[in-house]
Amino acid sequence: MLALTENVTEIVKQLxxxxxxxxxxxxxxxxxxQALSVAPAEQAAAGDQVIEQDGATVYVEAxxxxxxxxxxxxxxxxAEGNIEFALGQQV
Known part of the structure; x- marks a missing residue:
């Protein structure tokens, strides 16, 4: 299952x-x-995995x-307020 860093949970909570x-x-x-998209969402779509961590929610398509x-x-x-995401391997 996808894990979230503290940085991402804070970004999601603020957003x-x-x-x-x-x-x-x-x-x-x-x-x-081959590629992924990340976008704000009102609700999960059918079949989405829902990840809730430290007050932040991320929906992940199947x-x-x-x-x-x-x-x-x-x-x-x-500095301009743009959000940038990165993926890494869980250790």
Missing amino acids: TSEVPEISALRIAAEPDG NASQMLDQMVLDGTVD
């Missing part, structure tokens, strides 16, 4: 508190099966869930 119609981030596999098994999602916010 959902600032934009009430957003309840979580959603990670989905792109149609090519195909993406397989790709992300044993991975860790990290994130940062740059």
Whole structure:
């Protein structure tokens, strides 16, 4: 199962508190099966895995869930307020 870093949980909590119609981030596999997309979401889609950690919620689409098994999602916010995500292996 995908794990979240403290950085990502803080980013998600801040995003959902600032934009009430957003309840979580959603990670989905792109149609090519090689890339992932991350977007704010109102609710989980049918079949999504729901990850709740330290007050943050992330929905993971079924195909993406397989790709992300044993991975860790990290994130940062740059000086201009852009959110950047990175994946690493769980240790």
